[in-house]
Amino acid sequence: MGKQNITEFDGLDLELFFCTEILKLNSLHYGYWEESEELTQSDKLTLECLRDGQQRYTDMLMAMIPENVKSILDVGCGIGDVSRALAKLGYNVTAISPDSNHGKYFENHSPGLTFLQTKFEDLDIDDKFNLILMSESQNYFPTEIGFRRCASYLLPEGYLLVAGMFRKDDRCQIVEIPNTIEDYTKIAEKHSLLLIESVDITRNILPTINFMCESMQNYVEPGVKMLNHFVSSTSPLKTSFIKFIFRKQINKILQIYSYYRKKMDPLLFTKNVVYAKLLFQLQ
Ligand SMILES: C[S@@+](CC[C@H](N)C(=O)[O-])C[C@H]1O[C@@H](n2cnc3c(N)ncnc32)[C@H](O)[C@@H]1O
Numbered sequence: 126m127g128k129q130n131i132t133e134f135d136g137l138d139l140e141l142f143f144c145t146e147i148l149k150l151n152s153l154h155y156g157y158w159e160e161s162e163e164l165t166q167s168d169k170l171t172l173e174c175l176r177d178g179q180q181r182y183t184d185m186l187m188a189m190i191p192e193n194v195k196s197i198l199d200v201g202c203g204i205g206d207v208s209r210a211l212a213k214l215g216y217n218v219t220a221i222s223p224d225s226n227h228g229k230y231f232e233n234h235s236p237g238l239t240f241l242q243t244k245f246e247d248l249d250i251d252d253k254f255n256l257i258l259m260s261e262s263q264n265y266f267p268t269e270i271g272f273r274r275c276a277s278y279l280l281p282e283g284y285l286l287v288a289g290m291f292r293k294d295d296r297c298q299i300v301e302i303p304n305t306i307e308d309y310t311k312i313a314e315k316h317s318l319l320l321i322e323s324v325d326i327t328r329n330i331l332p333t334i335n336f337m338c339e340s341m342q343n344y345v346e347p348g349v350k351m352l353n354h355f356v357s358s359t360s361p362l363k364t365s366f367i368k369f370i371f372r373k374q375i376n377k378i379l380q381i382y383s384y385y386r387k388k389m390d391p392l393l394f395t396k397n398v399v400y401a402k403l404l405f406q407l408q
Contacts, residue, residue: 131384134377138226145204145230148172150179153203154261155330155400157182170336178333183210186260186288189322189404190216194255198278200245200271201262205231205238211258212238221248246270248278256284263287264302268309272316276407285318285405288326290398297397299387306401313405322404330400337389349382 132140144150149172156178183206190197195217199208202220204227212218212235220235222228223244231240241248245266257275275285292305304312310320357364368375387393 132381133226134374136226138224139381141204141226141230148175150176151204152179152183152206154179154182154207155333156336157185157326157329158332160328170332170339175333175336179206182288182330183207185326186258186286186402187211187214189286189402190256191284191404194284196252196254196256196280198252198254198257200257200259201265202231202240203227203260203262205235205240207258207260208238208240209235219250219252219254221245223247245274248274253278253280254283255280256286259285259287259289261289263289263309268304268312272313272318275318276316279407281407283407285313285407286402287405288400288402290400293397293399298393299397302398306399306403309403317408318405319408320403321406322402324402325399326402327395327398327400331391331395334389334391334394337385338391341385341389345382349378 132138141153144153156175158178158181186207187210197211197216197218199205199211199218199220202208202222205220208218208220208231219239219241220231221241221243222231223242225242228240228242231238241250243249245262257279259271263271279285287309290299290302291309292299292302294305297305306323310323313320356367359367
């Protein structure tokens with residue numbers, strides 16, 4: 126899909142800033158909750174609880190890595206928390222992402238780890254790996270190209286571990302998600318990657334969406350209303366002038382806001398999306 130980063134504005138990645146500087150999160154990915162009391166009490170989520178959930182997500186991913194794996198390519202590594210956790214466990218990790226803001230954060234927080242600022246489609250290295258990880262990144266590049274690249278960067282009998290969103294069925298209304306698990310698996314097979322494990326974790330990650338949705342309703346929306354009140358408290362002529370001067374910024378904020386309203390709508394999510402972790406092996 127070759128998506129541009131919708132949250133970047135004049136060199137500042139607003140999502141990255143919001144998550145790391147305001148919410149003080151260490152990760153950009155979803156949180157994970159076991160089917161337990163914690164899951165049913167998701168409406169009582171706190172930021173601390175979300176941070177713990179994100180750590181559990183990383184642990185849950187690492188628990189899926191087969192025993193004989195030594196080297197890992199982390200494709201679309203974000204700010205690198207998963208890469209750092211993998212390196213701590215002794216894996217030899219190479220991390221890639223085309224995003225320069227993520228890259229800067231990664232390099233500042235991960236001394237000694239290899240980071241390459243590149244798209245997976247453009248990666249050009251000689252190394253091969255026991256496992257390729259795509260944590261919430263598989264929808265950022267064309268599926269076919271992604272699998273082709275995996276087949277060429279995996280060592281014999283290597284693994285591809287994918288965790289992320291898939292279309293629930295063909296009626297899915299979210300265009301950014303191109304495949305159902307079935308479609309994805311069929312395309313993988315064409316590239317000799319066979320599905321050996323598949324777990325639907327939609328319910329386990331859902332508290333993240335509930336939390337973000339509530340945060341938007343409780344904090345972001347009143348904040349925007351307050352700003353609007355300040356701007357509108359002057360004369361209509363001045364208000365129009367201010368809105369004209371800042372039209373580029375206002376439009377960008379509205380664009381990001383409607384993107385997140387859709388992305389963080391729990392009903393829309395459960396109706397359209399399956400969140401799964403899939404393990405493939407090269408045959
Ligand atoms: C939602 S973030 C996931 C980050 C991280 N894997 C995690 O679990 O927190 C998606 C990541 O994919 C990266 N990405 C976007 N386009 C890409 C591409 N064409 N090739 C590789 N990575 C890409 C983004 O820059 C970002 O780092």
